Every structure is written in C-alpha cells, then in structure tokens.
Amino acid sequence: MAQEMRLSEEEAGLTEFVIKEGHGVKGLSEMGLNHLPKRYVQPQSERSSSMQVLQDLSIPIIDMSKWDDPTVVKAICDAAEKWGFFQIINHGVPLETLENVKEATLAFFGLPPEEKRKYFKENSPSNHVRLSTSFIPEAENAMEWKDYLSLFYVSDDEALAIWPPACRDQLLDYMRKCEVVIKPLVQVLMKGLNIDVIDEKKWSLLTGSLRINLNYYPKCPKPELTVGVGRHSDVSTFTILLQDDIGGLYVRAPDGQSWVHVPPINGALVINMGDALQILSNGKYKSIEHRVIANATADRISIPLFINPKPSEVIGPLTEVLDNAGEKPKYKNVLYSDYTLHFYRKAHDGKDTLELAKI
Ligand SMILES: CC(C)(COP(=O)(O)OP(=O)(O)OC[C@H]1O[C@@H](n2cnc3c(N)ncnc32)[C@H](O)[C@@H]1OP(=O)(O)O)[C@@H](O)C(=O)NCCC(=O)NCCSC(=O)/C=C/c1ccc(O)cc1
Ligand SMILES: O=C(O)CCC(=O)C(=O)O
Numbered sequence: 001m002a003q004e005m006r007l008s009e010e011e012a013g014l015t016e017f018v019i020k021e022g023h024g025v026k027g028l029s030e031m032g033l034n035h036l037p038k039r040y041v042q043p044q045s046e047r048s049s050s051m052q053v054l055q056d057l058s059i060p061i062i063d064m065s066k067w068d069d070p071t072v073v074k075a076i077c078d079a080a081e082k083w084g085f086f087q088i089i090n091h092g093v094p095l096e097t098l099e100n101v102k103e104a105t106l107a108f109f110g111l112p113p114e115e116k117r118k119y120f121k122e123n124s125p126s127n128h129v130r131l132s133t134s135f136i137p138e139a140e141n142a143m144e145w146k147d148y149l150s151l152f153y154v155s156d157d158e159a160l161a162i163w164p165p166a167c168r169d170q171l172l173d174y175m176r177k178c179e180v181v182i183k184p185l186v187q188v189l190m191k192g193l194n195i196d197v198i199d200e201k202k203w204s205l206l207t208g209s210l211r212i213n214l215n216y217y218p219k220c221p222k223p224e225l226t227v228g229v230g231r232h233s234d235v236s237t238f239t240i241l242l243q244d245d246i247g248g249l250y251v252r253a254p255d256g257q258s259w260v261h262v263p264p265i266n267g268a269l270v271i272n273m274g275d276a277l278q279i280l281s282n283g284k285y286k287s288i289e290h291r292v293i294a295n296a297t298a299d300r301i302s303i304p305l306f307i308n309p310k311p312s313e314v315i316g317p318l319t320e321v322l323d324n325a326g327e328k329p330k331y332k333n334v335l336y337s338d339y340t341l342h343f344y345r346k347a348h349d350g351k352d353t354l355e356l357a358k359i
C-alpha cells in the first residue's frame with residue numbers, strides 16, 4: 001500500500017519534475033529509479049519483445065566518393081526505392097565535424113536544468129527553438145524515453161541570436177558542411193526520376209527549410225517496457241542522421257513486417273527518405289518506418305538533420321514524374337505546413353500521417 005501510494009505521488013510529480021522543472025527523462029534516469037513510471041509503459045505491441053528482427057539483412061552502405069558514377073547513382077536510387085534507408089561513407093563531411101556535433105549535443109544536455117528550462121516552449125524566445133521530452137506529451141497515451149532539442153533554421157544571424165550557445169556554433173558548422181551531401185543526393189534522387197535540371201524553384205521545393213534535432217536517450221530502468229522513439233516515418237524530404245556508437249535504431253524491412261538494425265559505423269551518416277519525397281515522387285521513393293529501442297546500460301544520442309520543403313510550399317506528385325511515367329497521382333496537393341502540423345498533433349503512429357495526402 002505504502003509502495004503504491006509512493007508510486008501515485010510519483011506519477012503526480014512526474015510532469016512537474018520532467019516537464020516543468022526541466023529535468024527531462026535525463027533527470028529521471030539520473031535519479032537511479034529501479035522501476036519505470038506508468039506514463040512510459042508502452043502497449044505490448046510497441047515493445048521490443050514484439051519485434052521480429054532479421055539478423056542477416058542490412059540497409060545498403062554506399063561509398064559516396066564517386067557520387068556521380070552511374071553505379072553509385074543506381075545504388076542510391078535503388079536503396080531509396082527498396083529500403084528508403086541507407087548509410088553513406090566517404091561523404092566529405094569531416095570526421096572532426098561529426099565529433100564536434102556529438103560533443104556539442106552532450107554539452108547541451110549536460111547544462112543544469114535551470115539553463116535548459118529557458119528553451120522550453122513556454123519560455124523560449126522563439127518557436128524556432130524548442131526543448132521537449134518524449135514526442136508530444138500532450139497527445140500521447142504512453143511517453144517515449146527521450147529528450148530532444150529541435151531547432152528550425154532561418155538564417156545564421158537568427159541562429160547565432162537564439163540557438164543555445166552550448167551547441168549553436170558546432171551545429172551551424174555541421175549544417176554548412178552537410179551541403180556536400182545534400183546537393184549530390186538531391187541531384188541523384190532527381191536523376192532517378194528522370195529530372196536532370198533542378199531549377200531554383202525545385203531546389204526550394206525540395207530543400208527550402210532545415211530543422212535539426214538533438215536527441216538524448218538516457219539509460220532506462222526497464223527498457224523492455226518502453227521505447228526511445230516510437231514507430232514513425234519522417235515528414236522531411238530526406239533526413240541525414242548522425243548516431244553515436246551505442247545502436248538501437250531499427251527500420252522496417254522491405255517485407256513490411258520485420259525490422260532491421262542500423263549498426264553504428266564510425267564516420268558514416270544514415271540517410272532516410274521522408275514523407276514529402278514519397279509524395280513528390282508519387283510513391284517511387286519510400287519513407288520508411290523506423291523506431292529506437294530504449295536501453296539499460298548506456299546513454300545514447302543522435303542528431304537528425306531534416307531537409308524539408310518550405311512550410312509555405314504546396315507539395316504533390318511532381319508533374320515531370322507523372323508525365324515521364326504516365327502515372328496517375330497517388331497523392332493530393334497539400335500545404336507542407338498543414339502536413340507537418342498534422343504530424344505534430346498526434347503521437348507517433350507509423351506511417352499514418354501520409355493518409356492525409358492519399359487520394
Ligand atoms: C517553425 C515553423 C516554421 C512554423 O512556425 P509557425 O507557423 O510560427 O507555427 P508554430 O511554430 O506555432 O507551429 C505550429 C504547430 O506546429 C507544431 N510544432 C512546430 N514545431 C514543432 C516541434 N519542433 N516540435 C513539436 N511540435 C512542433 C506545434 O504543434 C505547433 O503548434 P503549437 O504547439 O500549438 O504552437 C515550423 O514549425 C514549421 O512549420 N515547420 C515545417 C517544417 C518542419 O519543421 N518540418 C518538419 C520536418 S521535421 C521531422 O521530420 C521531424 C521528425 C521527427 C521525428 C521524430 C520525433 O520524435 C521528432 C521529430
Ligand atoms: O535516434 C535515432 O537513431 C533516430 C531518431 C529519429 O528517428 C528522429 O528523430 O526522427
């Protein structure tokens with residue numbers, strides 16, 4: 001009884017501690033709890049014990065050093081169609097830059113709670129900077145064991161003024177250096193759709209806005225009962241993900257049922273297609289469901305850079321794709337900010353956001 005009482009008091013104080021006081025799940029983890037608060041208990045179907053993992057399959061690893069070589073172009077387009085996910089090596093972003101971003105992420109989450117609280121939605125000077133926990137606590141029945149800082153990029157000047165000083169310089173440097181990955185990838189992916197010339201308008205449609213998230217998954221007392229990130233696809237055009245060496249990211253296998261682990265490779269970047277590109281390519285490129293498991297032994301970080309249409313763009317199947325392939329559109333035209341708003345209004349739910357755009 002006393003134990004139960006303590007637990008329910010704890011549940012009541014949880015929101016206060018995690019959300020209002022700025023401790024996040026990192027704070028919970030550091031308290032050394034030996035049980036998982038109820039709010040984090042996921043339904044059986046979402047737990048790792050319900051995942052069928054294929055051990056001998058893996059997403060392609062592609063050497064980008066000769067990215068305009070026809071065999072590399074084909075490897076990228078095939079991976080984007082079949083897997084929606086691949087890792088790239090020899091991509092041109094210096095190893096040191098990647099290390100700096102990971103260090104900056106740890107530096108940010110290592111700040112005292114009263115510092116971090118400044119970046120909560122209620123206190124943040126701008127909706128372009130937001131520190132949160134789980135995904136959307138207001139909309140979730142069960143929370144995810146993750147804290148994250150989300151930064152919307154408008155300009156260097158704005159970022160220097162409002163992004164947290166603990167990480168802003170390293171993130172800006174990383175984003176600038178990622179251009180050597182973004183440009184070739186867009187060119188190659190468009191080539192796969194028989195689009196050889198990408199004018200200003202199309203660049204803006206495909207890559208007009210950037211968002212970078214810093215994800216922190218602290219050690220979890222009962223990882224088998226919860227998730228790091230629930231099943232979802234990204235709403236981006238595509239995402240460049242930097243992960244540390246802990247592991248735990250799984251992607252849906254081409255069979256649509258099983259899961260495949262994405263093993264950390266030092267110096268590699270993980271690329272995944274997002275919903276916007278699935279829509280623009282009329283379904284040729286697939287945004288693939290992925291998820292992150294929680295773990296008991298190590299803190300994990302990851303840094304996704306989301307390359308997106310501008311929120312004010314209308315996205316729909318590209319006319320070239322429909323004309324070249326003589327296809328009927330599978331998706332409606334939607335305002336991208338309406339699409340992302342729909343994503344941000346509900347808990348992670350696999351690929352359900354796409355239903356909004358389906359014809
Ligand atoms: C800052 C923008 C440019 C909009 O500004 P705004 O028009 O002034 O609108 P708001 O900032 O008021 O945002 C509208 C609503 O969007 C939601 N939202 C706005 N950013 C956020 C935010 N980072 N967090 C969670 N709600 C938000 C949020 O619901 C918010 O409503 P509210 O909470 O009532 O103020 C921006 O939010 C926007 O429209 N972005 C579109 C581009 C964009 O960010 N695309 C998303 C690509 S990111 C992606 O694929 C993410 C994947 C992801 C996968 C797994 C995760 O666990 C987390 C993320
Ligand atoms: O942490 C990871 O490896 C993936 C995170 C993710 O899917 C996301 O933030 O959208």
Ligand SMILES: [Fe+2]
Nearest residue numbers: 232233234290
């Ligand atoms: Fe994701």
